Amino acid sequence: MSNSLAPECNDAKELYDTCFLKWYSEKYLKGTEKNNDECAALFKDYQKCLVVALKEKGIDKLIEEAREDNKDNDARLVPDAGYITARWDLVTRLYELAIFAAEYGVVIRVAKGVIALTALFSTIFLPIAWIARNETYLHPRDPDIASVMVEHDGLMRVFWPTDIRKSDRPGVVVGWRNSTLDVFVVAVLDDVRAQDVEFHLKLGTFFRSAPHSPVRIYDLCGHSSMHVLGVSNAANAAHADTVDPSWVCATISQSSRPPVITCSKASSIQLILYDRPKPKHMQYVSLAPIALALGDKGSLMDDGKVDEADDVIEQQERAAKETKQKLVDKLKQHTIANRVSSARDKALRKIINQVNWSWELEQTLQKSVGRLGTRPKRSLSVSEQVMESASVMRNYFLRQLWAFFYVNLFPTIRRVVVFILMGVRMVAEMLLVLLEFRMRPGYAALKDISATAQQIEIRLQQFCYWPMQNSTLRQRKLNWASVTTSHPEYIRFYNSLWLVANDVIIGMALGSYIVEHADWVAMRIGDLLRIYTVEALETSIKWLMGWPAGLKLNSELADFLGNLFLWVIDYWSSCVGTLHSILPKVVWFIGLASFAGASMPVALCSDLLSALTLHIYSFYLASARIYHWQLTILQSLFHLFRGKKHNVLRNRIDSCDYDLDQLLVGTILFTLLFFLLPTVVVFYLNFAIARMIIISMKAGFDTLLSLLNHFPLFAVMLRVKDSKRLPGGIRFELRDTQTYKTTDSTCTNQETPTSIIYLKSIPLSFGAMFHQYFLMAHRIRKHYLAPKVLLCLLTGQFVPPINRKNLYSLQYSMLPAKRANVWDMWRALNMELSQKKPFQLPAIPALPNGSKRIAGSGRMRSYN
Secondary structure, eight states: OOOOSSGGGHHHHHHHHHHHHHHIIIIITTTSOOSOOTTHHHHHHHHHHHHHHHHHHOHHHHHHHHHHHTTTTHHHHHHHHHHHHHHHHHHHHHHHHHHHHHHHTHHHHHHHHHHHHHHHIIIIIHHHHHHHHHHHHHSOOOGGGOOSSOOOTTEEEEEEETTSOOOSSOEEEEEEEEETTEEEEEEEEESOOHHHHHHHHHHTGGGTTOSSOTHHHHHHHTSSSOEEEEEESGGGOSSOOOOOTTSEEEEOOSSSSOOEEEOTTOSEEEEEEEOOOOGGGTOOOOSSOOOOSOOOHHHHHHTTOSOTTTOHHHHHHHHHHHHHHHHHHHHHTTOSSOOOOOHHHHTHHHHHHHHHHHHHHHHHHHHHGGGGSOOOOOOOOHHHHHHHHHHHHHHHHHHHHHHHIIIIIHHHHHHHHHHHHHHHHHHHHHHHHHHTOOSSTTSOOHHHHOHHHHHHHHHHHHHHHHHHHHHHHHGGGGSOTTOOTTHHHHHHHHHHHHHHHHHHHHHHHHHHHHHHTHHHHHHHHHHHHHIIIIIHHHHHHHHHHSOGGGOOOOHHHHHHHHHHHHHHHHHHHHHHHTTTTTHHHHHHHHHHHGGGOTHHHHHHHHHHHHHHTHHHHHHHHHHHHHHHHHHHHHHHHHHHHTTEEEETTTTEEEEOOOOHHHHHHHHHHHHHHHHHHHHHHHHHHHHHHHHHHHHHHHHHHHHHHHHHHHOOHHHHHHHHHOGGGSEEEEEEEEOOOTTOOOOOOSSOSSOOOEEEEEEEEEEOOHHHHTHHHHHHHHHHHHHHSSHHHHHHHHHTOOOOOOOHHHHTHHHHTTSOSSOOOHHHHHHHHTOOOOOSSSOOOOOOOOOSSSEEEEOTTSOEEEEO
């Protein structure tokens, strides 16, 4: 028991505690008595004792005495008392629970529930588990036909090519079995037995005469071999094969209507028709749009190898894309219904590969179908022996002639060409180093200043990249035509060649005209320079020196500024006048440079425009600086009137007390500068407008250069001629099934519900082709039409021209971020193709004697 707060009341408290515990354990827990009347008198005695102690000593003194008495024993008594109290409370609760369970029969009811559940498990679940185990042992699942994809309520999906050979003869349907109810049809082989086809498909007989190994086919299509999927026109066969329940039964007619598909295991059929792309024409289907630009710029930026001063805009765009992607990922985490992709959804990429391989596989199967039957032997006739001897002699002569050219003459010519190209490549490398040289990191290189240097650098980059592209395209011969990894590189390579060829053709025509009329062109250029860069400026400045448009300006300041600018213009015109004598030679040089392409004179004209308008650029800088200074001073004086000042350390406006003389001088200066401001403004606007016109002209030249260097001419031609070579995705279209009616078939005696879907390849849109032009227009608009630029014009701050690297990023999109070195080009030029067949002779005409018949296996065989 614990002591009382007042030591003189310990006896009374001990008597009350003993009485309370006895009543609680003997009467209250058993439920015999709820009111503690027998301890009420003891509690009143203890209460009176505490009241008397509080009146005599007070609460503070009682607490202090209790602390002094228990100071030495607190650390030992408090944990023991807490543990004893907690243990006593736990024992009390358990005792109450036991009494409650015994009185209300809880233990008996729990025992009855356990017995009932045990009986239910023994009588129902154990027999069911035993039956299921025996059935699994008696009828095991065949691992060969295990479903790769999840099947849903008996729906069968059949991919059928629209251009498959239509015949009324019985045949075997061959293709890929993605699952039991998901098949992809590649070909229909006529007049063959299904067992023979399945055997030779597993044996690989169909690919013995193939130009390449079928391992790549199986890898991309996701299967180890093709299978027999079913039969076609089985009702027309005299001896129909035994049809497997999982096979499809197709009824094909020579009409253009879709085939009738039935299957015993399918409750409904989804017939997906698709057009087979022809790999010989470089047609293919793709889930994502074809990439016309190289996508290796991001990795270079990740490595930190790009100059930050040249790619600020690209870094901002990259950061914006990353921010948008993070927002999209965050939104995906808060979707209401998160649909999990099924196995059929995940198999879409594999099905697209099967679509791309279907045409070439069908050709290989049809060529090798004659190998299924046996070929009777016979001896050659005399005429056939004579023709064979003549053919052998002709082939021997052609082989010797080709061996002489290929072994002796061709390597010498090739070696000479390679050495010439390597010499040109070394010269190009030195020029590229010169054009890309920077005095310090962050400084502008020559190609960043001059449009001509930029154009030369682009042409040299293309020359360095062409051998690498050619090497990639030559490797296409080492693989199947259905491999589509090199198709974008093919389009980029020939688009670049076409643009360079057109550039040279246009440049030769333009250069011939300029060279023949160099004097007349020089005279016209001189007149334009004199009129627009000298006389027009003088006229506008003299107009501003008066009262322009009735605006009264400060005459003294206007005369001073006008005379200063006129003096500079007069000196500039005298300097330019000395160049008039050599201007015809400059024009002749531009015409001669045009034979390297029409882009060269355009770039030279852009640089000449910058050089011959240098005085206008200087006038703009001077007037903008004066105007900006004047606005800054007026702003500071305005803060002076308000009792404010600009705190440059904290970049804020703080309060400040000025003297009377400071306010007086500030008022005089503010009035003077404010009335001189209109005069400075009109001169600044005059040269700012002239500067904007020059920037617009240079932007026009740069746009023309981008058209000559990067216009997707080859892609547009392919888009118009054969859009299947430029895939932009796929689309599933639901077709009308009212005209689709089931005919008689021996495979099933009931009609199967069928829906027809058309898998259509979407060509690349013109917007995607010209995406880089839209990006360039967006960058120009973002740089020159932004509110920040307008604020700079209004406040007289310098408006820098757009960085040439950012403007020319359109033309660099077809080039790799990292240029191939000389050694890479040497290896690309010396790469040899390992050809399996050294020489293909011309086709030998068929023998005139003998007749040809169709054997039982569908093969053409000759007999005497």
